[in-house]
Amino acid sequence: MSFIKTKKFNLIYSIYLMVFTVIIGFLFIIQISQIYYNGLENEIIYSRDIVNQYLSQIIIPIILYIISIIIGFIVSIFYNPKKGFTTSYEYKIKQINSLVSQDIINDESYIYINKEKRNRFIFKIVVISINSICALICLLYLFNINNFLSEGNLIEQAINMIKFMLPCILISIISLIITSVYYYFSMKNEYNILKKILPLYRGNNEKKQTKNGKVILITRIAILTVSICFIIIGICSGQMGEVLSKAAKLCTECIGLG
Amino acid sequence: MKEWLISLKTWFICHKPTKRRLIQVYAALLYNANIKGFITGNIYKGDTKGLCVPGLNCYSCPGAVGACPLGALQDSLSHSGKSIPYYMIGILLLYGLCLGRTICGFLCPVGLMQELLYKIKSFKIKKGSFTRLLSYMKYVILFVFVFALPIIYGLQGLPLPSFCKYICPAGTLEGAIGLLVNPNNDSYYEMLGPLFTWKVCVLIFIIVMSILCFRFFCRFICPLGAIYSFFNKISFLGIKLNEDKCISCGKCISKCKMDIKKVGDHECINCGECISVCPTNAITFKGPHIFLHSNQIEKNEENS
Numbered sequence: 001m002s003f004i005k006t007k008k009f010n011l012i013y014s015i016y017l018m019v020f021t022v023i024i025g026f027l028f029i030i031q032i033s034q035i036y037y038n039g040l041e042n043e044i045i046y047s048r049d050i051v052n053q054y055l056s057q058i059i060i061p062i063i064l065y066i067i068s069i070i071i072g073f074i075v076s077i078f079y080n081p082k083k084g085f086t087t088s089y090e091y092k093i094k095q096i097n098s099l100v101s102q103d104i105i106n107d108e109s110y111i112y113i114n115k116e117k118r119n120r121f122i123f124k125i126v127v128i129s130i131n132s133i134c135a136l137i138c139l140l141y142l143f144n145i146n147n148f149l150s151e152g153n154l155i156e157q158a159i160n161m162i163k164f165m166l167p168c169i170l171i172s173i174i175s176l177i178i179t180s181v182y183y184y185f186s187m188k189n190e191y192n193i194l195k196k197i198l199p200l201y202r203g204n205n206e207k208k209q210t211k212n213g214k215v216i217l218i219t220r221i222a223i224l225t226v227s228i229c230f231i232i233i234g235i236c237s238g239q240m241g242e243v244l245s246k247a248a249k250l251c252t253e254c255i256g257l258g
Numbered sequence: 259m260k261e262w263l264i265s266l267k268t269w270f271i272c273h274k275p276t277k278r279r280l281i282q283v284y285a286a287l288l289y290n291a292n293i294k295g296f297i298t299g300n301i302y303k304g305d306t307k308g309l310c311v312p313g314l315n316c317y318s319c320p321g322a323v324g325a326c327p328l329g330a331l332q333d334s335l336s337h338s339g340k341s342i343p344y345y346m347i348g349i350l351l352l353y354g355l356c357l358g359r360t361i362c363g364f365l366c367p368v369g370l371m372q373e374l375l376y377k378i379k380s381f382k383i384k385k386g387s388f389t390r391l392l393s394y395m396k397y398v399i400l401f402v403f404v405f406a407l408p409i410i411y412g413l414q415g416l417p418l419p420s421f422c423k424y425i426c427p428a429g430t431l432e433g434a435i436g437l438l439v440n441p442n443n444d445s446y447y448e449m450l451g452p453l454f455t456w457k458v459c460v461l462i463f464i465i466v467m468s469i470l471c472f473r474f475f476c477r478f479i480c481p482l483g484a485i486y487s488f489f490n491k492i493s494f495l496g497i498k499l500n501e502d503k504c505i506s507c508g509k510c511i512s513k514c515k516m517d518i519k520k521v522g523d524h525e526c527i528n529c530g531e532c533i534s535v536c537p538t539n540a541i542t543f544k545g546p547h548i549f550l551h552s553n554q555i556e557k558n559e560e561n562s
Contacts, residue, residue, distance in 0.1 A: 010379070018381035018470060025466035029459050036455040046450035072379050077269040078262060124387070176388075183387065219492050220355060227351035234345020239334065243345065244308035246333045247317040247325035250301055254329055254422035255318045255433030256457035258449040 013072050024065050027058045030158055033142070093191050109193050116186050127179045134168040141165060278364055278529060285313065286367035290321030290432075299440030310346070312353045313366035314482050316422075319432035320440070327353070328426070328482050332404055332419040336412030350485055358493025359486045362476055363527035368428050369476055375468040383471040390517040392478050393525060399425070400481035421481060423453070430461040472515035476527070487524035496528045496544050497521055503540035510536055 031054045039045030141147060141164050147157070234240060252258055275283075289311050292302040302323050311324035327350060334343030353361065362369050376382075383389070403421035411418035422429050434454065437443050467474040476483050490496060499521045510521050510532035518525045521532055521541055533541045 014379055014381040017379060021378070021380050021466055021469050025462050028462045032455055032458050032462075036452065044448075046447045046454070048444055048447060051447075069378055076379055078265045124391070127388075179388075180386075216492050220494070223351055223355045223489075223492070227348045227355060230344040230348025231352065232348075234343070234348055237341065237344065239341070239343065239345035240308045242334070242337070243310070243325050243330045244305065246330065247307035247322075248301070248303040250437075251318050251329070251419070251422070252446075252449060254419050254426075255316065255429040255437075256423065256454045257434055257437075257446055258451050258453055 010076070013075075017068060017072060020065055020068060024058075024061060027061060030161070031055060031058055034157075093187060093194060107197060109197050113190050113193055116190055120183060120186055123179055123182060127175050130175045131172050134172045137168050138165050279370075281364045282366075282370040282373075285365040286315075286370055289313065289315040289324060289367060290319060291323050292321045295320030295322075296436070296440070299437060299442035310349050310353075311365075312357060312361045314368045314426075314428050314480065315366075316426070316429045316431075316433040318429065318434075319436050321436070322432070326422075326428070328404065329419060329422050329429075332408045332421060333417065335405065336408040336417035336419070338409055339413045354486050354489030354493065356494050357486070358490040358496050358528065359483060359524075359526060360493065360495045360528040361486055362480075362483050363529040366476075366482075367432075368480070369473060369527070371431075372468040372473045372475060375465060376472050378469050380469050385472075385515065385517050389471075389477065390519075393517040395478050396480055396484040399479055400484040404481045424456070425460060425479065427461045427464045427475060430457045473527075477517060477525070483527075490522065490524050490526060490528075494544075497526055497530060497532070498542055498544035500540045500542070503538045505538055505540075507537060510541060 035050055035054050036045060039050070044050070141161065147160065147164075295302055299320060301318055301320055304323065306323050307317060307325050309324050310327040310330055312327070314328060315322055315324070315326055317324070317326045317329055327346070331343070331346045331350065334346040337343070357365070399421070403425060407420035408418055411420075434457065438446055464475050464479070471477075511518060513532050513535045514521075514526070516525045516527055522528075528543075530543060533543070
């Protein structure tokens with residue numbers, strides 16, 4: 001298989017597996033929710049038989065998923081394109097910024113760059129808000145018991161859930177894609193402008209000595225002394241015994257048993 | 259056929275476990291050395307449980323032989339109305355000072371699990387400004403779930419290990435599921451309810467995201483990593499960057515899958531993967547020679 005074909009295969013396979021992974025995750029969550037919400041109608045929520053019964057319903061997709069992973073793993077042994085490094089524009093911009101002097105602030109191009117930065121910040125805030133709202137709506141649906149207590153079967157409930165949640169998920173994904181594309185072009189633009197004006201405003205490229213060895217040494221000695229003192233005080237006051245008594249008992253609340 | 263055999267051989271040579279992976283596996287096995295517990299379905303009750311392990315490992319796991327630092331810290335804080343938790347603060351300071359986030363990279367079983375999940379060849383979410391922003395979420399979780407809620411509820415006489423109770427995937431996977439799969443523990447099924455449902459959903463979400471995103475839990479959620487990150491710059495072990503040698507090519511940042519801004523900052527887990535890509539050998543392991551040999555490349559360069 002040629003390099004391009006291998007690369008294409010890897011791309012298709014990775015997208016396929018990503019979708020499959022998300023589906024499997026959703027199936028698990030649906031089954032767990034089903035066990036819980038159906039159990040509320042009866043007296044017993046969980047039992048080994050009920051868990052086995054519900055999880056056996058999704059055994060085929062799980063087996064297919066595992067087979068997909070194994071096949072992909074075997075194929076990747078023989079057809080694996082070499083990966084190269086790509087440095088992001090964000091990092092390149094930072095590198096250039098570290099080389100230029102403060103006079104650049106008055107440059108017209110730099111004022112334009114600042115506008116771009118502001119736009120990116122606004123974009124980021126808007127996307128975070130959109131995603132938070134979408135997540136909130138989905139969570140409200142998931143935690144509304146009435147959505148899962150109807151007499152409809154599992155598939156019907158799953159379809160209702162997808163119908164309700166899919167627009168939110170799509171909006172969220174689209175907003176993230178748009179932001180990523182916008183960020184890429186905005187940063188590329190900024191990088192090119194900075195590269196052009198760099199020779200005019202090149203500052204002193206002297207490396208600053210940030211680490212002060214003495215301060216670090218004093219901090220280390222202080223923390224070491226304090227930590228040893230605290231441990232000794234803790235052991236003497238019986239706190240180690242408290243940790244032991246807590247850890248030696250099964251904490252059902254900690255592990256989510258109830 | 260011969261080409262396939264060569265490919266297979268090459269693959270095995272390229273993918274033989276690194277020293278870091280072996281240390282991760284040994285650490286996970288050492289934390290869960292009570293194999294008898296997995297068979298009987300009971301947790302270990304020996305004296306070693308008075309000591310905390312450095313990584314995130316649930317003390318309710320049938321195999322656990324040490325206490326979880328986060329669980330013990332929350333428990334101590336919930337009793338902080340009576341006394342200051344000197345012991346736990348001392349332990350965390352000591353671990354942080356000696357190892358920093360090297361613990362995340364080398365000694366955490368949850369980190370190992372996530373790295374293995376990430377090996378599944380799915381489409382991956384790459385790091386960027388959004389993930390960097392999200393990486394500060396773990397500090398919020400640390401403050402709210404590990405410090406604020408246990409102290410507030412503890413002062414009212416209601417001990418609440420809120421992070422363990424509502425979020426921790428290690429507790430669900432190692433503790434709850436580890437106990438429930440054992441046929442001797444069928445009685446535990448009667449205790450399960452909404453909390454377990456929520457925690458399994460959180461666990462599934464974290465597993466799925468760990469397949470799609472490198473160390474999802476460590477980067478965005480883990481409060482233990484957040485605690486150790488404060489010590490990363492002053493810890494005895496870790497990664498150091500020789501700024502005189504650095505040519506700012508950015509290969510180390512590109513190679514790193516964590517949300518670091520520069521080598522050795524608070525997000526760096528000191529895995530050392532950037533050492534091999536640095537063209538000027540400016541990155542080395544720091545630390546006393548008793549514990550760790552410095553980078554061989556640097557040594558060779560000095561000799562030459």
